[in-house]
Amino acid sequence: MSVGIIGTLDTKGEEIGFARDVIEAQGVDVHLIDVGVMGDPEIEPDTTAAAVAETAGSTLEALRGSGDRGEAMTVMGEGAAAVVQRLYEDGVLDGLLGLGGSGNTSIATSAMRALPVGVPKLMISTMASGDTEPYVGSRDVAMLYSVADIEGLNQLSRTVIANGALAMVGMVANEADVAVEDRPTIGITMFGVTTPCVQTAREWLEERGYETIVFHATGTGGQAMENLIREGIIDGVLDVTTTEWADEHVGGVLAAGPDRLDAAAETGVPQVVSTGALDMVNFGPRDSVPEEFEGRTFHVHNPQVTLMRTTPAENEAIGTIIAEKLNAATGPTALYLPLGGVSMLDVEGEDFFDSEADAALFDALRDTVDEGVELIEMDANVNDEAFALALAEKMDAYMQDADAV
Incomplete structure (x- = not known):
C-alpha cells in the first residue's frame, strides 16, 4: 500500500x-x-x-x-x-x-x-x-x-x-468492513422541511430491494448527487427537494450551481422530481441577510440559518427553469406537484403559507413542461404519506421498466 x-x-x-x-x-x-x-x-x-x-x-x-x-x-x-x-x-x-x-x-x-x-x-x-x-x-x-x-x-x-x-x-x-450489496441505487434529495416525505419514500423503496442514498439539499449535496449520477453510482433519482434552485435564482447561500438537474437528464437515468422546499431561500444568521431583502417574510430556522419566503415572481421563474431542465431529459421523467404545499412551512397557519406564490410555481411548470414529461398533480402537501408513496411507486415503476431490479 x-x-x-x-x-x-x-x-x-x-x-x-x-x-x-x-x-x-x-x-x-x-x-x-x-x-x-x-x-x-x-x-x-x-x-x-x-x-x-x-x-x-x-x-x-x-x-x-x-x-x-x-x-x-x-x-x-x-x-x-x-x-x-x-x-x-x-x-x-x-x-x-x-x-x-x-x-x-x-x-x-x-x-x-x-x-x-x-x-x-x-x-x-x-x-x-x-x-x-x-x-x-x-x-x-x-x-x-x-x-x-x-x-x-x-x-x-x-x-x-x-x-x-x-x-x-x-x-x-485498514479495510473497512462495509457490506456492499449489488442493489440498484436511488438518489434522494432532502431538507429538514421535506423529511417526512423522504423517510416514507425511502423506507418503501428499501423494503422493495433498493439501496438509497439521501443527499442534504445544501448546494454541495446537490452537486454530490449530480457527480455520482454521472459516475454511474446512482441508477435512479427521486428528486423530492429541488430547493437549491431557489437559492441559485434568488441569491441564497445554498445554491448548487446552474447544472443542477442536468446529470439525470443527460445520462437518461430515470427521475421522479418534485418541488420540495421551493418556498424558501437560505441565508446565514438573521443579520447576514442582504439589505435588499428587508421587508420580506422570514423564518429563523436556527441561529445560523434564516429562511426567506420566495415570491410569486421568483417562483414563476424557478418553475420555468426546472421545467426546461426536465424537458431536456433523455430518460423517463415524472414531475409531481403537491398542490397542498411544498414544505412543512407551506401549510395554512405556518410562516410560508402563500397560495399565490405556490400557484405561480405550479402554473409555470404546467405551462412550460413538455408532453415527454409525465405531469402528476395531487391535492396533498409534499409531506403527506399518500404523496410520498406516489413518488416511490412511480420511481419503482420506472426502475422496473428499465430492468434495474
Whole structure:
C-alpha cells in the first residue's frame, strides 16, 4: 500500500519529509508529489513539479516567468489533479495526504477532488478552521487544522503532522468492513422541511430491494448527487427537494450551481422530481441577510440559518427553469406537484403559507413542461404519506421498466 503526499517541496520540504518518515515507519510506502514552482525541491520527489506543470500543458519556466502566482496555482492544481488520478488508476497510491498553507491547500484539494469517493483524502492546512467549502466541494475530503503555520518543525507542528500522517496510515492500512450489496441505487434529495416525505419514500423503496442514498439539499449535496449520477453510482433519482434552485435564482447561500438537474437528464437515468422546499431561500444568521431583502417574510430556522419566503415572481421563474431542465431529459421523467404545499412551512397557519406564490410555481411548470414529461398533480402537501408513496411507486415503476431490479 502507498500514500501520496502532495506539497510544495521548495518551501515545505522539511515538514513533508517528516510526514513521509512517520508514514514509512509504519511500513507504508510514500509517493511524493512536488507542486512547488518557485525553487528547487528541498527533498527528492517521486513526481516532479516539472512533470505536474507539463501535465497541465505548461512548464515551470513559463510559470516562473509569468510572475502570476494565482495563475501558477491554477495550472499546478489542474496538473496535480490529472497526475493523482493517473497514479490512483495505476495502483501507485491508495490515499492522498497534503499539508501546507493557502497555496498548497488549493492545489492539493484540487487533486483530492479528482479521486473517487471512498479514497482516503486528508489535508493538513492553515485554512481548515475557516470556510472549507472551496476546498472540500462535493467530495469526502477531510481537513485537519494545523493550529500553527506550517513553517518549520516544533513541538506543536510535529504533533499535528504526525497525527495526520498516522490517520492516513490508518485509513489506507485498514479495510473497512462495509457490506456492499449489488442493489440498484436511488438518489434522494432532502431538507429538514421535506423529511417526512423522504423517510416514507425511502423506507418503501428499501423494503422493495433498493439501496438509497439521501443527499442534504445544501448546494454541495446537490452537486454530490449530480457527480455520482454521472459516475454511474446512482441508477435512479427521486428528486423530492429541488430547493437549491431557489437559492441559485434568488441569491441564497445554498445554491448548487446552474447544472443542477442536468446529470439525470443527460445520462437518461430515470427521475421522479418534485418541488420540495421551493418556498424558501437560505441565508446565514438573521443579520447576514442582504439589505435588499428587508421587508420580506422570514423564518429563523436556527441561529445560523434564516429562511426567506420566495415570491410569486421568483417562483414563476424557478418553475420555468426546472421545467426546461426536465424537458431536456433523455430518460423517463415524472414531475409531481403537491398542490397542498411544498414544505412543512407551506401549510395554512405556518410562516410560508402563500397560495399565490405556490400557484405561480405550479402554473409555470404546467405551462412550460413538455408532453415527454409525465405531469402528476395531487391535492396533498409534499409531506403527506399518500404523496410520498406516489413518488416511490412511480420511481419503482420506472426502475422496473428499465430492468434495474
